[in-house]
Structures are given as structure tokens and as C-alpha cells.
Amino acid sequence: MSPLDDARRAVAGITGREVADLRPLGGGDTSAAVRAVLDDGAVVFAKAAPADMPGAAEAEAASLSWLAEPGAVAVPEVRGQDGRWLVTEHVGSGSPSVAAAERLGRGLAELHAAGAEAFGAPPPGGPVDAWIGLAPMRNRTAADWPTFYAEHRIEPYLRRAVDTGALPARDARPIERVRDELPALAGPAEPPARLHGDLWTGNVLWADDAAWLIDPAAHGGHRETDLAMLQLFGCPHLERVLAAYQEVRPLAPGWRDRVGLHQLFPLLVHTVLFGGGYPAQAVAAARSAL
Structure with a gap:
């Protein structure tokens, strides 16, 4: 066939x-x-x-x-x-507009507010062992976000990156510090948000004057993670997206200082999958979080 x-x-x-x-x-x-x-x-x-x-x-x-x-x-x-x-x-293709970007920002705020059962919880009916791109991603629940992020979003990819040689052990130290100091770095505690989970700009399709979200790796997490991913590789009208989000559900003080912390997860995934310049970016993100 x-x-x-x-x-x-x-x-x-x-x-x-x-x-x-x-x-x-x-x-x-x-x-x-x-x-x-x-x-x-x-x-x-x-x-x-x-x-x-x-x-x-x-x-x-x-x-x-x-x-x-x-x-x-x-x-x-x-x-x-x-x-x-x-x-x-099927979703067609179009050009990004300011109006669609602002609707995306407001919509993300409402989506995140819909919540999740727990940090790390998979979608109802979804498997615990899922994927983010080509990398396996485990959705295991935890009592709080720092524990979840350290154990299930930093540690597995950090260990794999070091074990495969993609990240030299000496360069892993800032990332290990972030993992160990997460309770002090995470900012104010928040309830689990309903995340897209892989919200880089390639997973936003602009069509029919709307921004469509595709290829999710959804789970319960911290809302700043989705927004940090959106900033990682650029997004059309990004500041309008963020401003519209803030109008609906303002982010906790210091959120801009935590962008690197939340970008650490996708950068470690890219380190494991692609190598290249991503290990250095992951280390830089970790240092920015400390």
C-alpha cells in the first residue's frame, strides 16, 4: 500500500x-x-x-x-x-493581524484560567507518557509547580543532555542550581494553569483573522511557561499579545525576570534533540534565572 x-x-x-x-x-x-x-x-x-x-x-x-x-x-x-x-x-493560512494577536492574548489568559487538576496532570483521556515534538514528555503530577518543574521538566532532559555529551557536565552546573533552588526562583505560588505546553511561534497559525493553536503538548503547569515559549523564537505582534493578556489576567510581579526560567525547559528539549547552539542558550537561560 x-x-x-x-x-x-x-x-x-x-x-x-x-x-x-x-x-x-x-x-x-x-x-x-x-x-x-x-x-x-x-x-x-x-x-x-x-x-x-x-x-x-x-x-x-x-x-x-x-x-x-x-x-x-x-x-x-x-x-x-x-x-x-x-x-x-483543516486550518488555512493567512497573515497575522494586531486584532488577532490581541484576541490571542485575551484567549490565552482565559485558557490558562480554566485550570487543570494538578501540576503535571495530562488532559482527560491523555496518556501520562506523551511527547513534545520528537522528545518523550512525562506528565506526572506534583503538589506544587517547583517540584513538578524540577523533577519532570528539567531533570530528565538535563540528565539526557549530559549523558549523551550534548551538554558538558561542567556546563550543567547553573542548570543544576536552578533545579535545586526552584522554590526560591518560582515567584508567587499560583494554581495549575491549562497549558498548550509547546507554544512556540510555529505552533500558532494565523488564518481567518484569528490565531489558531496547533500541535500542543498540553498539561497542567505554570501560565508563564506558555508565554515564555511564545517569546523564545519570536511571535508576530508579541507585545500586543502580552499586553492583551495582562489586561485580562495580570501576571505576578517580576514575571519578565522569570522568562529564562520558563524557557529552560524547551531549550533543554532542543539541546537533547538538536544540539547546536541550544546547550549554550540553555545555560544562559539558567544563569538569567539565578
Whole structure:
């Protein structure tokens, strides 16, 4: 069976509709992807997780549904998944606007306020062992955010980076200090927020004068983490996004000083996956947090 025939079979099986047209798309790092037109005229997006990423389709489907639940942000509707293929509403492409950026900021504030069962809690129906990009990500709960972040967002990737040689042991010391001193660095305690979890600019699609959130790694966490990720690789109209967020749910004093602390997690993930300049960026983020 050809890859497109496999995609056609999966989309038809998941949606219960015949596929009238099917076109391959660029699927990013993690998947094969297609745009499909169904026999009722609906346009859907489908992607297949690699065989070595068990549970990825299940985790993403649960994440998208959980993020859509409050109605705060634009998220593609989940049509279904079969353990390998995930089918969602198709989102077109457009240009970012100030109005859409401000709606994104307000929507993120409302999404975060919808909360989570606990720090580290996966979405309802989502697996504990999930993924962030190509890296495994474990959603284990903890009583407070510093404990969760130290044990399940810093330590696993720090250890892997050192063990594989991506990060020299001597350079790990500032990151180890952050891990150990998190209770003093975390700022005021907050309740667990409902996070997208991988909110870099590539996971924001601008279409229909809205900002759509895709490819989440959702879990209960600290709301500053989503906003710090959004700042890591740039985002159109970023200051308008942040200002609109602040209007709805102001951040705790000192939040700008904690951006590096919250960026440490994605930078360690990138260190493990890609190496390059990311180890130095992770160390710099750690030093900025101390």
C-alpha cells in the first residue's frame, strides 16, 4: 500500500466518509501529513505519528480537545484518531493581524484560567507518557509547580543532555542550581494553569483573522511557561499579545525576570534533540534565572 493509499484508508476509517480528494502536505518533524476533502465537502487535515512515538496521536487528540473545551482560543476540531493517524479540522493560512494577536492574548489568559487538576496532570483521556515534538514528555503530577518543574521538566532532559555529551557536565552546573533552588526562583505560588505546553511561534497559525493553536503538548503547569515559549523564537505582534493578556489576567510581579526560567525547559528539549547552539542558550537561560 502506498503512503497516500494508507492515508486515504485512515481518513475514511476515522471520519466514516469517503475521501474525494487527497493531497500531501509538509508534516514537520514528527509526521506524514495530508489535506483531504471528504465526500460531504468538509476539508480535514490528517497526520501520522512515527512508529517510534507510541501514544502521540492519542496525546495530541486529548490535548486539542482539552484546549478547545473552554472556548477561549481557536483550536482545530478533532475528528478522531486511530492510534497512529490523527484527523482534525483543516486550518488555512493567512497573515497575522494586531486584532488577532490581541484576541490571542485575551484567549490565552482565559485558557490558562480554566485550570487543570494538578501540576503535571495530562488532559482527560491523555496518556501520562506523551511527547513534545520528537522528545518523550512525562506528565506526572506534583503538589506544587517547583517540584513538578524540577523533577519532570528539567531533570530528565538535563540528565539526557549530559549523558549523551550534548551538554558538558561542567556546563550543567547553573542548570543544576536552578533545579535545586526552584522554590526560591518560582515567584508567587499560583494554581495549575491549562497549558498548550509547546507554544512556540510555529505552533500558532494565523488564518481567518484569528490565531489558531496547533500541535500542543498540553498539561497542567505554570501560565508563564506558555508565554515564555511564545517569546523564545519570536511571535508576530508579541507585545500586543502580552499586553492583551495582562489586561485580562495580570501576571505576578517580576514575571519578565522569570522568562529564562520558563524557557529552560524547551531549550533543554532542543539541546537533547538538536544540539547546536541550544546547550549554550540553555545555560544562559539558567544563569538569567539565578
